Amino acid sequence: MGKPIGSRVAARSGVGFLMLVLLLAPAALAKDATPRVLLLFSHDRLLPANAELEEGFREGIGRHRDEVEIFAEFLDVVRFPERSHAESMTRYLRERYAGQPPDVVVAIGPQSIGFLAGHREQLFPGTPGVIAGFTNRDLIAAEPITEVAGRPMVWTIEPILDEIPKCRSDIRRLHLIAGAAPFDQQRLQDALKVCEATDSGLAVTTSVGEELSSLHDAVARLPRNTLVVYLSYFLTPGGATTVPREVGSELAASASVPVIGLFDTYFGDGITGVCAASFRDEGIAAADLVSRILAGEAPDSIGILPPAEPRFVFDARQLKRWNWDPDVLPAGSIVRHRTPGLWEQHRGAVLGSLAVLLVQSSLIGGLVVTKRRQTRMAQALRRSEARFAGIFAGSPSAVAIVRQSDGRTVEVNPAWESTTGIPRADSIGRTPLELGFVIEGDSEQRFTEFLKSGKPLRNYEQAFRAPDHRMLTLSLATELVELHGEPCYVVMAEDVTGVREATEARRQLSRASRLAQLGEMTAAISHEVNQPLAAILSNTEAAEMLMAQDAPPIDEVRQILSDIRRDDLRASEVIQRVRALVTRKETHFEPIAIGDLLRHSVELIAHEVKRRGVAVEFDIVPGLPPVTGDRGQLEQAFLNLIFNAMEAMAETPVARRQITVSAVVESADRLRITVGDRGTGIDDGNLGKIFDSFFSTKEGGMGLGLALVHSIAELHGGRIGAENNASGGADFHLTLPLQRS
Numbered sequence: 001m002g003k004p005i006g007s008r009v010a011a012r013s014g015v016g017f018l019m020l021v022l023l024l025a026p027a028a029l030a031k032d033a034t035p036r037v038l039l040l041f042s043h044d045r046l047l048p049a050n051a052e053l054e055e056g057f058r059e060g061i062g063r064h065r066d067e068v069e070i071f072a073e074f075l076d077v078v079r080f081p082e083r084s085h086a087e088s089m090t091r092y093l094r095e096r097y098a099g100q101p102p103d104v105v106v107a108i109g110p111q112s113i114g115f116l117a118g119h120r121e122q123l124f125p126g127t128p129g130v131i132a133g134f135t136n137r138d139l140i141a142a143e144p145i146t147e148v149a150g151r152p153m154v155w156t157i158e159p160i161l162d163e164i165p166k167c168r169s170d171i172r173r174l175h176l177i178a179g180a181a182p183f184d185q186q187r188l189q190d191a192l193k194v195c196e197a198t199d200s201g202l203a204v205t206t207s208v209g210e211e212l213s214s215l216h217d218a219v220a221r222l223p224r225n226t227l228v229v230y231l232s233y234f235l236t237p238g239g240a241t242t243v244p245r246e247v248g249s250e251l252a253a254s255a256s257v258p259v260i261g262l263f264d265t266y267f268g269d270g271i272t273g274v275c276a277a278s279f280r281d282e283g284i285a286a287a288d289l290v291s292r293i294l295a296g297e298a299p300d301s302i303g304i305l306p307p308a309e310p311r312f313v314f315d316a317r318q319l320k321r322w323n324w325d326p327d328v329l330p331a332g333s334i335v336r337h338r339t340p341g342l343w344e345q346h347r348g349a350v351l352g353s354l355a356v357l358l359v360q361s362s363l364i365g366g367l368v369v370t371k372r373r374q375t376r377m378a379q380a381l382r383r384s385e386a387r388f389a390g391i392f393a394g395s396p397s398a399v400a401i402v403r404q405s406d407g408r409t410v411e412v413n414p415a416w417e418s419t420t421g422i423p424r425a426d427s428i429g430r431t432p433l434e435l436g437f438v439i440e441g442d443s444e445q446r447f448t449e450f451l452k453s454g455k456p457l458r459n460y461e462q463a464f465r466a467p468d469h470r471m472l473t474l475s476l477a478t479e480l481v482e483l484h485g486e487p488c489y490v491v492m493a494e495d496v497t498g499v500r501e502a503t504e505a506r507r508q509l510s511r512a513s514r515l516a517q518l519g520e521m522t523a524a525i526s527h528e529v530n531q532p533l534a535a536i537l538s539n540t541e542a543a544e545m546l547m548a549q550d551a552p553p554i555d556e557v558r559q560i561l562s563d564i565r566r567d568d569l570r571a572s573e574v575i576q577r578v579r580a581l582v583t584r585k586e587t588h589f590e591p592i593a594i595g596d597l598l599r600h601s602v603e604l605i606a607h608e609v610k611r612r613g614v615a616v617e618f619d620i621v622p623g624l625p626p627v628t629g630d631r632g633q634l635e636q637a638f639l640n641l642i643f644n645a646m647e648a649m650a651e652t653p654v655a656r657r658q659i660t661v662s663a664v665v666e667s668a669d670r671l672r673i674t675v676g677d678r679g680t681g682i683d684d685g686n687l688g689k690i691f692d693s694f695f696s697t698k699e700g701g702m703g704l705g706l707a708l709v710h711s712i713a714e715l716h717g718g719r720i721g722a723e724n725n726a727s728g729g730a731d732f733h734l735t736l737p738l739q740r741s
């Protein structure tokens with residue numbers, strides 16, 4: 001049967017004489033054969049869940065065995081749902097694995113399990129299977145399958161309905177989101193059933209099979225008392241395939257309320273939390289099962305294990321964004337990306353010394369003590385006071401003590417003075433409002449409410465106007481304690497103005513840096529495209545050979561043509577994705593002060609400019625009229641020119657590395673931006689080609705940067721051109737139409 005003689009699987013298939021062969025086979029031979037495992041995924045290679053599961057699988061296998069050869073194949077059912085695809089996959093797998101059949105097949109996802117059930121006899125007869133990435137219901141619905149072991153997952157919103165109302169009574173409504181693929185729809189049906197069966201008191205609304213643009217609009221307008229539950233979105237109603245994780249991140253960015261996802265792969269990029277079992281853990285569990293089978297257990301004797309239960313995982317950064325107190329999460333929640341806050345970092349020292357102080361002072365007040373004891377106590381109190389004073393004064397965190405009764409500041413430490421810029425003498429006796437804290441709305445009333453509530457604050461960002469009129473963002477942590485019988489707030493403050501700005505800059509830069517990512521993705525993309533291209537080539541050759549026969553087998557040729565078509569579609573899919581990466585989905589035109597945009601864009605990459613030792617000179621005529629354009633795209637175009645200029649000056653001596661950015665009105669209705677450098681310049685022969693896609697003279701260059709600038713210029717009704725300049729470098733001119741008044 002073509003299997004290595006050492007295969008334990010063959011032995012377990014129950015065929016007596018094979019057992020005999022095995023028993024008689026030299027032991028060394030049996031040991032030497034490296035077991036082969038085939039992972040058969042339902043979806044495509046780029047799906048994050050697949051990557052996670054495979055990673056977990058590899059990690060899990062590594063725990064048990066030194067050598068296992070792992071193969072991975074992808075049925076890609078969303079993009080190729082037709083029956084004929086299953087047939088061509090069968091043919092492909094049969095041919096591919098004829099010489100090296102797997103010892104165990106791991107089917108991942110319901111479609112793959114169905115495929116294995118239907119085609120195992122043809123493809124891998126007698127080979128044991130492991131199944132993963134499925135629910136119990138999938139199993140009931142699927143064709144019966146034997147000789148498999150597996151562990152189901154539970155994808156359910158049940159814990160959300162059970163737990164969220166307990167910790168967030170202000171949330172009154174769940175908004176469920178699903179795409180148009182059958183898998184998406186199934187998730188929605190499941191979720192709706194759970195909603196019907198659960199008396200959570202929450203209203204349920206849905207956005208189902210909507211186009212992404214209207215979905216974005218819908219989630220941006222949700223009322224505050226809503227929680228979005230993002231289920232799955234593999235397919236748009238127009239038939240375009242999507243990566244659910246990416247859709248989730250984009251939705252989370254536009255949503256007016258927090259988004260909770262149903263799969264753990266959605267986590268980390270904008271979603272507030274997930275309620276899910278981990279795909280990585282599923283991979284590890286599948287690997288455990290595979291190694292048990294490789295060690296001789298029969299899959300049927302292992303059977304279907306109890307499922308892994310979903311758990312809540314929250315992103316601390318998002319909780320902060322939504323002012324969601326991390327102390328009011330469902331029990332057992334995991335919080336990731338948590339940076340210890342001010343209070344957490346210093347509470348031990350501050351509260352510890354306060355506690356000593358308070359306990360001792362109350363002992364003194366409350367007890368009738370002998371004179372001697374009293375003296376001892378008074379000394380201890382002084383020591384403790386001194387210790388507290390030492391911690392208070394020496395603390396690197398800005399600390400103030402504010403009386404609860406009237407909100408007046410009782411004491412501040414030196415770090416508070418330097419953070420706020422207000423001398424101690426000026427702070428004492430004044431309220432935070434008088435000191436420059438800017439509370440929106442009716443600030444007096446809100447401050448009084450806060451004082452009365454006695455609530456602690458954690459990492460609460462508050463605007464503050466320093467005496468020199470600079471606006472700072474302070475992150476505050478407060479705790480109500482009793483000091484000498486008087487309730488007071490200990491307030492710790494940290495200046496996070498720089499962090500805020502950096503986060504904002506990073507957010508804005510991320511759009512521009514999508515292009516930079518392209519470089520890194522080149523290798524992966526070319527691999528993805530090369531594979532179908534190679535298949536197309538060999539299929540074409542095979543077809544030519546068949547056609548050269550006297551009586552060409554037309555059916556076979558037709559089949560080959562359909563394979564070619566499939567591979568071609570696959571290659572163009574990959575290219576579509578690259579395109580989606582570099583072009584923004586929607587274009588939003590608005591009047592733009594170009595000088596500000598240019599300066600601002602360079603600020604975004606100030607660090608990189610500095611690292612490369614480049615000076616950027618601006619020569620922008622003041623009072624330029626605005627242009628009409630899409631801010632993000634113009635930024636991207638301009639940053640591409642700047643990056644190219646910096647790259648062209650890599651060999652220029654540092655003292656000469658200068659980029660000049662100028663903007664002038666070129667004619668009555670046009671404005672011209674010029675980016676000039678002192679780099680290598682452009683070979684005359686290349687001047688006509690540099691704006692072509694994929695033209696690059698750089699090692700590893702994609703040749704897409706200028707092509708993109710060209711399309712952005714065109715989209716704006718403008719032009720881009722290049723020429724060499726007197727300094728030996730290149731000048732790039734981008735002309736844009738002025739806003740019509």
Ligand code: ADP
Pocket residue numbers: 644645646648677679680681682690695696697698700701702703704705706707729730
């Ligand atoms: P890539 O940077 O990936 O090569 P681009 O589209 O950004 O792709 O640029 C295409 C080619 O144009 C570059 O490879 C380079 O030869 C040339 N080029 C672009 N900008 C400059 C410049 N400022 N100075 C010299 N040559 C440049």
